[in-house]
Amino acid sequence: MRYHVAIVGATGAVGQELLRVLEERDFPVHRVRLLASERSVGKQLAFRGEPIPVEALRPDSFRGIDLAFFSAGSAVSKEFAPRAVQAGAVVIDNSSAFRMDPQTPLVIPEINPEALALHRGIIANPNCSTIIMLMALEPLRRLTRVRRIIVSTYQAASGAGAQAMQELLDATRAYLQGEPFEPRVLPHPYAFNLFSHNSAIGDDGYNEEERKMILETRKIWGDSEVAVSPTCVRVPVLRAHSESIVVELEARPALADIYAAYRAFAGVQLVDDRARNHFPMPSEATGRDAVLVGRIRYDAGFPNGVALFACGDQLRKGAALNAVQIAEQLVRTGALPTSPRQGTIPP
Numbered sequence: 001m002r003y004h005v006a007i008v009g010a011t012g013a014v015g016q017e018l019l020r021v022l023e024e025r026d027f028p029v030h031r032v033r034l035l036a037s038e039r040s041v042g043k044q045l046a047f048r049g050e051p052i053p054v055e056a057l058r059p060d061s062f063r064g065i066d067l068a069f070f071s072a073g074s075a076v077s078k079e080f081a082p083r084a085v086q087a088g089a090v091v092i093d094n095s096s097a098f099r100m101d102p103q104t105p106l107v108i109p110e111i112n113p114e115a116l117a118l119h120r121g122i123i124a125n126p127n128c129s130t131i132i133m134l135m136a137l138e139p140l141r142r143l144t145r146v147r148r149i150i151v152s153t154y155q156a157a158s159g160a161g162a163q164a165m166q167e168l169l170d171a172t173r174a175y176l177q178g179e180p181f182e183p184r185v186l187p188h189p190y191a192f193n194l195f196s197h198n199s200a201i202g203d204d205g206y207n208e209e210e211r212k213m214i215l216e217t218r219k220i221w222g223d224s225e226v227a228v229s230p231t232c233v234r235v236p237v238l239r240a241h242s243e244s245i246v247v248e249l250e251a252r253p254a255l256a257d258i259y260a261a262y263r264a265f266a267g268v269q270l271v272d273d274r275a276r277n278h279f280p281m282p283s284e285a286t287g288r289d290a291v292l293v294g295r296i297r298y299d300a301g302f303p304n305g306v307a308l309f310a311c312g313d314q315l316r317k318g319a320a321l322n323a324v325q326i327a328e329q330l331v332r333t334g335a336l337p338t339s340p341r342q343g344t345i346p347p
């Protein structure tokens with residue numbers, strides 16, 4: 001069985017990665033439809049060596065589509081995802097539009113695949129920092145309950161989209177040439193600088209990214225009690241987020257058992273060479289599917305505490321790869337029927 005697939009936001013950082021991941025993993029695509037704003041009409045993107053034209057997103061764009069990946073921001077998802085479902089497609093949404101909707105599963109396939117069974121047409125892909133953190137913690141969580149998480153993020157430009165990556169390059173070039181540079185996408189000078197995450201701050205002092213990490217962790221784990229204390233920071237790295245994580249566990253597993261759990265868990269790679277001082281780095285996580293985890297140690301600050309450092313390519317596992325893995329899981333379980341209107345997709 002092969003599927004008619006649409007990518008909404010195909011020209012963006014996540015959209016282009018989606019196209020690459022679908023191709024690399026040989027997802028059973030019959031035909032792919034690339035959708036973006038009017039600005040991109042006339043552009044072409046390659047899929048399996050074929051140039052595919054980018055079309056403007058319209059209310060009738062989903063006729064004959066079986067599976068639609070959305071990565072064009074919350075407003076676009078809110079308006080068009082229900083239309084795609086109405087047209088018979090299953091939607092996997094990268095935006096935050098539906099993540100906290102009780103009817104919408106929020107899924108990391110290695111962690112809570114069972115939630116997929118509850119979907120009503122839309123499945124939400126979690127926030128990228130949340131996915132990387134929860135992948136890095138899953139082996140520990142399989143050993144004992146995680147009571148509390150204290151996490152600081154070091155987030156790359158790519159998390160803010162293709163234009164932010166370009167801004168980091170342009171700002172760095174200008175800085176090195178001693179030229180002035182006016183930020184266009186991000187709120188502060190980015191070259192050789194870092195700043196608190198560029199999302200809105202609430203009355204409680206937490207920004208939106210931090211709030212997502214708190215609420216999405218509770219939803220994915222089905223644990224309303226877990227305490228999460230995040231501090232999210234944007235750093236001048238082009239691609240791949242890093243996170244310093246300290247957890248308080250219900251029990252204190254032996255370090256040997258902790259290492260064994262990490263070695264056994266697909267989706268994570270241990271990078272933990274104390275002798276060579278070699279631990280996870282965003283440069284080594286870039287373009288990789290696995291979340292790199294290292295610096296694993298008992299935390300010096302409180303009992304049953306474990307500290308670690310993780311890096312993950314948030315365009316891959318934090319977005320496109322996780323979304324495609326969700327689709328693969330639907331295919332595996334027979335939960336992604338092809339639409340009876342499949343033949344009607346215009347050439």
Ligand SMILES: NC(=O)c1ccc[n+]([C@@H]2O[C@H](COP(=O)([O-])OP(=O)(O)OC[C@H]3O[C@@H](n4cnc5c(N)ncnc54)[C@H](OP(=O)(O)O)[C@@H]3O)[C@@H](O)[C@H]2O)c1
Pocket residue numbers: 008009010011012013014015035036037038039040057070071072073074076094095096126127128158159160161162163314315318319
């Ligand atoms: N970057 C990440 O690491 C990451 C991770 C997880 C989730 N996400 C989420 O994924 C979404 C996309 O992020 P991104 O980083 O890929 O952003 P991006 O690079 O800025 O790309 C945005 C995409 O959305 C399209 N778009 C914008 N407005 C549109 C409209 N009115 N109608 C149709 N298409 C429109 C753009 O098309 P044009 O090129 O035509 O403007 C472009 O294809 C966001 O919701 C983001 O929160 C991003």
